[in-house]
Amino acid sequence: MHLPDNKSKIVCTIGPASSSEEVLRELIIEGMNVARLNFSHGDIEDQRAVIRRIRKLSAELNRVVAILADLPGPKIRVGTFEKEPVFLKKGEKVTLTSRDVVGTETLIPVNYDRLSNSVQAGKPIFLNDGFIQLQCTGTEGEDVYCDVVVGGPLSSNKGLNLPGARIYIDPVTKRDLEIVDFALEEGLHIFGVSFIESGEDIRKLRDHAIRKGKEIFIISKIEREKAVRSIESIMAESDGIMIARGDLGVEIPIQDVPIVQKNIIHRANLLSKPVITATQMLESMIENIRPTRAEATDVANAIIDGTDAVMLSAETAVGRHPVETVRTMVSIARSTEVWRANTKEGLTLMKKALNRMNPGVEDMISMQVNDALQVLPVRYVVTPTVSGKTARNVSRFRPDRWILAFSRNPHTCEQLALQYAVHPTFVPELKGDWENMVIDYLKMSGAAGPGDMFILTQGQPSGRGRPGGTNLLKFIQVE
Numbered sequence: 001m002h003l004p005d006n007k008s009k010i011v012c013t014i015g016p017a018s019s020s021e022e023v024l025r026e027l028i029i030e031g032m033n034v035a036r037l038n039f040s041h042g043d044i045e046d047q048r049a050v051i052r053r054i055r056k057l058s059a060e061l062n063r064v065v066a067i068l069a070d071l072p073g074p075k076i077r078v079g080t081f082e083k084e085p086v087f088l089k090k091g092e093k094v095t096l097t098s099r100d101v102v103g104t105e106t107l108i109p110v111n112y113d114r115l116s117n118s119v120q121a122g123k124p125i126f127l128n129d130g131f132i133q134l135q136c137t138g139t140e141g142e143d144v145y146c147d148v149v150v151g152g153p154l155s156s157n158k159g160l161n162l163p164g165a166r167i168y169i170d171p172v173t174k175r176d177l178e179i180v181d182f183a184l185e186e187g188l189h190i191f192g193v194s195f196i197e198s199g200e201d202i203r204k205l206r207d208h209a210i211r212k213g214k215e216i217f218i219i220s221k222i223e224r225e226k227a228v229r230s231i232e233s234i235m236a237e238s239d240g241i242m243i244a245r246g247d248l249g250v251e252i253p254i255q256d257v258p259i260v261q262k263n264i265i266h267r268a269n270l271l272s273k274p275v276i277t278a279t280q281m282l283e284s285m286i287e288n289i290r291p292t293r294a295e296a297t298d299v300a301n302a303i304i305d306g307t308d309a310v311m312l313s314a315e316t317a318v319g320r321h322p323v324e325t326v327r328t329m330v331s332i333a334r335s336t337e338v339w340r341a342n343t344k345e346g347l348t349l350m351k352k353a354l355n356r357m358n359p360g361v362e363d364m365i366s367m368q369v370n371d372a373l374q375v376l377p378v379r380y381v382v383t384p385t386v387s388g389k390t391a392r393n394v395s396r397f398r399p400d401r402w403i404l405a406f407s408r409n410p411h412t413c414e415q416l417a418l419q420y421a422v423h424p425t426f427v428p429e430l431k432g433d434w435e436n437m438v439i440d441y442l443k444m445s446g447a448a449g450p451g452d453m454f455i456l457t458q459g460q461p462s463g464r465g466r467p468g469g470t471n472l473l474k475f476i477q478v479e
């Protein structure tokens with residue numbers, strides 16, 4: 001059994017810098033728990049090859065690596081340029097157009113055919129994650145006239161944001177559904193859904209999968225102001241959350257991002273749903289071998305906020321040092337977690353918040369597990385699990401001991417790769433009972449020896465043939 005030194009989970013976006021077998025292998029060895037494939041980029045056959053490579057390596061290295069398929073959604077992007085990058089200069093005029101043209105310094109194609117309906121004269125338009133700012137001065141047919149307010153270099157396919165504007169594209173597009181079908185055929189089931197605005201958007205995607213006979217795990221990407229406002233209904237319908245700070249930081253005032261991040265993480269923790277903090281975490285490592293102090297602190301603070309996972313985007317997709325970046329992230333996580341273990345940061349807060357919201361039996365079990373960890377020399381928490389719920393409930397208190405989640409469902413194992421301090425293990429079949437299986441497994445793998453204590457959570461059937469949920473907690477000493 002391989003137990004890493006860090007309990008925060010690492011998500012890496014896979015792109016040209018990381019899709020080879022050699023780099024993928026190193027990323028997995030260094031601590032990548034989740035590979036994110038951004039279906040906005042790269043062609044589908046390349047993505048298929050990457051999926052198969054990851055599956056092969058994960059079997060070979062005996063590590064659970066989840067694959068997160070990130071759907072493009074209604075993201076508005078610029079088209080392609082004749083020569084790139086083009087440089088937009090402050091004070092100059094440019095035209096954005098939904099006509100199908102090749103881009104130049106003064107005429108920029110955009111992939112959204114109702115662009116001129118969505119813009120408003122006097123309102124800002126942002127390009128390239130907000131680095132370039134234009135101001136709309138008027139429209140004519142499919143063309144939108146703009147002044148450059150903040151200039152900069154622009155290359156093909158970069159994003160365009162119209163904060164607060166009405167966008168006439170459904171958050172789950174026809175193209176998204178085609179990608180979902182492809183991904184399901186490849187055996188994927190974890191999806192990142194971009195630009196969702198309500199719980200209804202999520203149901204649409206889930207229903208689509210159900211019609212194909214599949215159950216999927218939906219991670220809602222919070223990247224619009226409307227999503228921040230409907231966070232409650234979105235969380236209720238989602239299996240997990242991503243704070244997609246790239247688009248979010250353009251769509252809402254940048255100064256609001258830190259507090260939105262804290263609030264969303266706390267709510268997700270209370271609901272025991274995994275939360276990923278994403279974008280620009282170690283951005284300068286795209287070029288440099290070391291991060292800035294601010295970036296190192298950002299990773300640490302996201303972990304202190306209670307995030308389950310931290311994500312790398314361009315750093316691993318197109319950066320110069322993908323493996324070194326993962327190593328850096330792991331070392332920041334480890335050091336932050338040592339501090340957390342010493343201060344019990346988070347535990348008290350979570351207990352207080354849970355007590356305020358009518359805890360049920362499963363909440364009480366998870367709370368008592370964490371209380372026991374404070375006083376007894378317990379080595380592991382062992383949670384046999386069907387859906388992953390028990391492991392997630394224990395995880396939200398951010399314990400300093402590993403939660404060993406044994407499951408006969410390979411999808412559950414993959415989902416738990418996102419969850420703080422949870423180490424999922426797939427058990428194809430169970431001979432005898434969990435207790436003996438776990439003891440044998442821990443002994444055989446060298447993870448525990450005579451005298452070691454672990455906690456086993458169990459679900460005792462309610463006595464009337466109904467499964468009872470987790471309602472027992474047992475202390476076991478290995479003989």
Ligand SMILES: Nc1ncnc2c1ncn2[C@@H]1O[C@H](COP(=O)(O)OP(=O)(O)OP(=O)(O)O)[C@@H](O)[C@H]1O
Pocket residue numbers: 013014015016038040041042072075159246247313314317318
């Ligand atoms: N499969 C890929 N092929 C080529 N480039 C990629 C790939 N995946 C990511 N990238 C590059 O890495 C950059 C950062 O990745 P990221 O996933 O954040 O994409 P994005 O387009 O900025 O935004 P979003 O995540 O909102 O779709 C992208 O701008 C793109 O240039």
Ligand SMILES: CC(=O)C(=O)O
Pocket residue numbers: 194221223243244245246247248278279
């Ligand atoms: C990850 C992503 O989509 C964003 O940060 O915008």
Ligand SMILES: [K+]
Pocket residue numbers: 038039040070071072073194
């Ligand atoms: K995307």
Ligand SMILES: [Mg+2]
Pocket residue numbers: 194223244246247
């Ligand atoms: Mg985004």
